Amino acid sequence: MSFIDFNAIVSEAWEAYDNSREIVRIEDISAKVSTNHVYRITLKDHNIIVAKLSYFGRFEHFVEDHSIINALSNNLPGPFENFLARSLMKGNELFVHRHQSEVIDAWVVFYRPIKIRNKLPRKLNEHQIKRLAQEMAKFHKACHTVRGTLPKSAKSMNVDINDLVATLDSDEGKFQFHKYIDLIYDQCETFKKNYVALDADSMDVIPVFVDWNIGNFSVTNTFQLFSRWDYDWFRMSSRVMDFYFFSRVVSEVGDRTIFTYNIDVLMHERFQLFLKEYHKIFPLTEKDILILKETYRFFLLTYVVKYGRYFFHEIFANKLQQEVFETHLPSIEKKFDPKPLLKALDL
Numbered sequence: 001m002s003f004i005d006f007n008a009i010v011s012e013a014w015e016a017y018d019n020s021r022e023i024v025r026i027e028d029i030s031a032k033v034s035t036n037h038v039y040r041i042t043l044k045d046h047n048i049i050v051a052k053l054s055y056f057g058r059f060e061h062f063v064e065d066h067s068i069i070n071a072l073s074n075n076l077p078g079p080f081e082n083f084l085a086r087s088l089m090k091g092n093e094l095f096v097h098r099h100q101s102e103v104i105d106a107w108v109v110f111y112r113p114i115k116i117r118n119k120l121p122r123k124l125n126e127h128q129i130k131r132l133a134q135e136m137a138k139f140h141k142a143c144h145t146v147r148g149t150l151p152k153s154a155k156s157m158n159v160d161i162n163d164l165v166a167t168l169d170s171d172e173g174k175f176q177f178h179k180y181i182d183l184i185y186d187q188c189e190t191f192k193k194n195y196v197a198l199d200a201d202s203m204d205v206i207p208v209f210v211d212w213n214i215g216n217f218s219v220t221n222t223f224q225l226f227s228r229w230d231y232d233w234f235r236m237s238s239r240v241m242d243f244y245f246f247s248r249v250v251s252e253v254g255d256r257t258i259f260t261y262n263i264d265v266l267m268h269e270r271f272q273l274f275l276k277e278y279h280k281i282f283p284l285t286e287k288d289i290l291i292l293k294e295t296y297r298f299f300l301l302t303y304v305v306k307y308g309r310y311f312f313h314e315i316f317a318n319k320l321q322q323e324v325f326e327t328h329l330p331s332i333e334k335k336f337d338p339k340p341l342l343k344a345l346d347l
Contacts, residue, residue, distance in 0.1 A: 004104055010039050010051045013097035013108035017090060021045060031215070036232055036311070041110075049088070050111040054232075055104055056310035060154075062107050063096050065234050067151050070094050072207050075146040080139060085114040085229045117226040120214040123254030129270060131223035133277035136212075136246060139225055140239045141282045143206040150207065153236035157298050158195060161188050164306045177305075180325040187301055187329050194294050198287060203238045210235065210303070212245040232311065233303060240288050241295050247271040260323050261304060263296055263335045272344040279345050286347045293336045300324050 007026045014023055022044040029050075030038045037053040054062055066087055073084035088095050088110040097108040124132065165188050167173040168181055177184055195201075209216075210233035217228040235241065247265040250273070265271060275284065304324050308317040 006037050006053055006106075007039070009053060009099045009106055010041070010108060012099060013051065013110070014041065014049075016097050017088065017095050017110060021047075026051075048113050050085070050113055050229075051108055052111065052231075053106055053108050055106040056307065059098060059105065059107055062109075063094070064151070064153060064155075065231070066096065066109050067094050068153060068207060068236065069231055069234060071150050072143065072146065075149050076142050077145065079224065080142050083139070083225055083228055085111045085227070085231075087111055111229070114227045114229050116229075117218040117220050119218060120249065121254075122214070123252075124250055124270075126270075126273060128223060129250045129274050130277040132219075132246075132250065133274040134281055135219070135223060135225045136242070137278040137281035140206065140242070143208075144204060144239070144282075147204070147206050150236075153205075155235055157200070157237060157295075158192065160302050160306075161191055161298070164188060164301060167306065183325060183329060184301065184305060187297060191294055191297050191301065198291050198294065200238070200291060200294070203240075203287065203291070205236050206239055208235060208237050208239060208241045209233065210241055210245065210299070212242060212249055214249060238288075238291065238295070239282075240291050241299075243292060244296050244299055246274060250274045261300060261320065261328060263328060263331060266292060266296065266336065267340065272341060275341060276344055284345060284347070286342060289338050289341045289345070289347065292338070292341070293332060296336070297329070297332055300328055 006028075010026055011023060014021075023041055024044050025042040027040045027042075028037065029040050030036060039051040039053070041049040041051055043049065069084065070087045070089075073086045076083065095110060099106045099108070120132070121128065165185070168177060168184060168188075174181065209228065209231065211230065213230075216230035218226045220226050244266065247268065250270045251265040251268055252270060253265075278284070303311065304320050308321050311317070312320065
């Protein structure tokens, strides 16, 4: 979509938000591996505003997600009251601008800039793994505390899997996934069967941000969570949805520019260390551990297969999807073993 003037859409959105304050510069600060667009806006009065532009999924879901996040950012207790970047309001409502044309249906939301401290090291030592586990447990616990005060979400894991099945049934889906369509159908059915068997609907639903890539949040010198600003993979779900990325962050491999979404990191001793420390603050259950396999399957099917071409540029999306089809999905049943994780937690 390089022929679309995204700066013009951002300017149009700001004009709709507050035409009394003039823009002097718009800078694209988007991550270069993603198709999402983020802009730094400099106003004539020298204030800085951040704009996020998106055009995939559904407009209603975009508004719903950002409404929940904004309520969460206001309702979180200390020490997380300033952890999340806040969106701008107009009157008493979250401001979201919708640009519709023959070419694109795009949505823009504005954020106040947020301060950033330290990025996590690419590879954590044992002390740092424990500190991160403590902080993530505290953050999940805070989200759990205020879950009853947040707007309702229409999305669920089953809704998303059913949407993927509907995509496979469409002409576009049959064309895009023709080589692997039977595999994807089978994996969707396996997920739905196991979801029911584990009674996943009975689990508490909290806000989860899924992608805890170390470029999406910052910490203090003592590893306290300081700020989070990337919300592309947000959803209301079981807290277990966050754990696959936790396992990646604490893995032996660490953060890399070239990566893959393998299941092995869930089996590593370093992740067991993380789980044990997390468990001391916000105890996990046997069901939490058993459903890890299905949240991993869901992640592959939804974020990589269904939305991969939106989250990543084509060259990354094709590579990641190929690995999912040929290696990662077929390896789930062979490689995931909950017993060492349950043993580590004495469950």
